[in-house]
Amino acid sequence: MRVLGIDPGSNATGFGVVERQAGRLVWLAHGTLRAPRGATLAQRLATLHDGLAEAISMHRPDVAAVERVFVASNPHAALILGQARGAALVAVAAAGLPVVEYAATEIKRAIATTGRARKAQVQRMVARLLELSSAPQTDAADALAAAICHANAGPLAGLGTTARRGGRRRVRSLPRARVAP
Amino acid sequence: MRVLGIDPGSNATGFGVVERQAGRLVWLAHGTLRAPRGATLAQRLATLHDGLAEAISMHRPDVAAVERVFVASNPHAALILGQARGAALVAVAAAGLPVVEYAATEIKRAIATTGRARKAQVQRMVARLLELSSAPQTDAADALAAAICHANAGPLAGLGTTARRGGRRRVRSLPRARVAP
Numbered sequence: 024m025r026v027l028g029i030d031p032g033s034n035a036t037g038f039g040v041v042e043r044q045a046g047r048l049v050w051l052a053h054g055t056l057r058a059p060r061g062a063t064l065a066q067r068l069a070t071l072h073d074g075l076a077e078a079i080s081m082h083r084p085d086v087a088a089v090e091r092v093f094v095a096s097n098p099h100a101a102l103i104l105g106q107a108r109g110a111a112l113v114a115v116a117a118a119g120l121p122v123v124e125y126a127a128t129e130i131k132r133a134i135a136t137t138g139r140a141r142k143a144q145v146q147r148m149v150a151r152l153l154e155l156s157s158a159p160q161t162d163a164a165d166a167l168a169a170a171i172c173h174a175n176a177g178p179l180a181g182l183g184t185t186a187r188r189g190g191r192r193r194v195r196s197l198p199r200a201r202v203a204p
Numbered sequence: 205m206r207v208l209g210i211d212p213g214s215n216a217t218g219f220g221v222v223e224r225q226a227g228r229l230v231w232l233a234h235g236t237l238r239a240p241r242g243a244t245l246a247q248r249l250a251t252l253h254d255g256l257a258e259a260i261s262m263h264r265p266d267v268a269a270v271e272r273v274f275v276a277s278n279p280h281a282a283l284i285l286g287q288a289r290g291a292a293l294v295a296v297a298a299a300g301l302p303v304v305e306y307a308a309t310e311i312k313r314a315i316a317t318t319g320r321a322r323k324a325q326v327q328r329m330v331a332r333l334l335e336l337s338s339a340p341q342t343d344a345a346d347a348l349a350a351a352i353c354h355a356n357a358g359p360l361a362g363l364g365t366t367a368r369r370g371g372r373r374r375v376r377s378l379p380r381a382r383v384a385p
Contacts, residue, residue, distance in 0.1 A: 063302075063303065064293060064303070065294075065296050065297035065301075066297055068290050068293050068297060069298060092283055097279060098279040098281075098282040099282070100279075101279040101280070101282040101286060102273055102282040102283070102285065102286040102289075104283065105282060105284065105285060105290060106286040106287070106289050106293065107290060108286070108287050108290060109249050109286060109287035109288060109290025109294075110290040110291065110293070110294045111290075112246040112250075112287065112291070113246075113249050113253045113291045113294055115246050116244075116246035116250035117250060120246075121244075122244065122245070
């Protein structure tokens with residue numbers, strides 16, 4: 024199972040692709056999509072959309088995982104985030120991928136020991152689980168975390184995450200996926 | 205100048221295309237894009253995106269006009285609207301169209317005598333200005349109203365709207381376009 028994780032944002036959108044191979048997680052790709060300075064809103068959204076479409080076409084994931092939004096108190100931020108999510112989901116739907124959503128706490132719990140991990144901890148844990156030589160940028164790290172969360176929870180749920188380094192096997196509480204409504 | 209008006213929404217997205225020809229407005233097309241029942245969020249956004257892309261490809265507008273969002277008190281509604289706007293703007297950007305935004309009151313003032321016109325009044329006025337035999341559905345009427353608003357305010361601003369029926373010439377207060385940030 025190959026999973027595309029997406030962390031949509033208006034200025035930067037992170038993505039990451041991981042694959043589950045015989046019970047362990049393998050990193051395939053990650054990146055951060057940024058529009059050029061001075062781009063209009065529509066151009067920024069198109070950069071996001073086209074970059075994701077390219078990543079999908081290149082890495083051929085089976086499913087996309089994104090953070091579920093529990094909207095906070097700020098309607099302006101919700102609109103901005105919604106626009107980025109809309110552009111991202113169009114790219115995902117065009118490729119025929121199903122979308123699964125996880126709460127932020129579920130994603131963090133899938134890679135760290137707590138659902139309240141900070142950005143830096145997410146970056147470190149993602150790098151460690153996927154044996155990356157350096158920590159990804161925060162948006163890409165969040166996207167990889169979402170992908171890892173689903174890779175651990177999908178049809179193969181129950182296997183847990185195996186971190187090869189150190190040989191320790193990490194069996195984690197497995198989050199429940201909900202298909203985006 | 206050919207203008208595509210868009211009224212993005214999560215369940216239904218209206219669009220309308222008008223052209224300014226020698227100082228008068230000519231209707232070219234309008235419609236409402238609806239996803240099938242039971243579609244996922246990503247599928248609904250893809251329906252919206254693909255329908256707009258098709259309308260753009262068919263009618264070749266020079267510019268797209270959408271209502272500017274003054275976000276109200278509801279963050280959930282803002283997120284939902286944002287997602288629809290994101291999907292719509294990706295289609296617009298892919299076609300290389302500039303996007304102009306107008307406040308709801310500016311759009312209403314462009315077609316009615318007040319910035320507080322109700323839905324039914326917008327539908328009637330749009331049908332009258334464009335000489336349609338029946339009033340468009342509300343989403344399409346709002347989209348046509350946005351298109352009319354820009355057609356009256358763009359490079360040819362100052363000409364006003366000529367409603368052929370009855371021979372009356374309507375010169376209206378011209379709203380100011382702002383390119384979407």
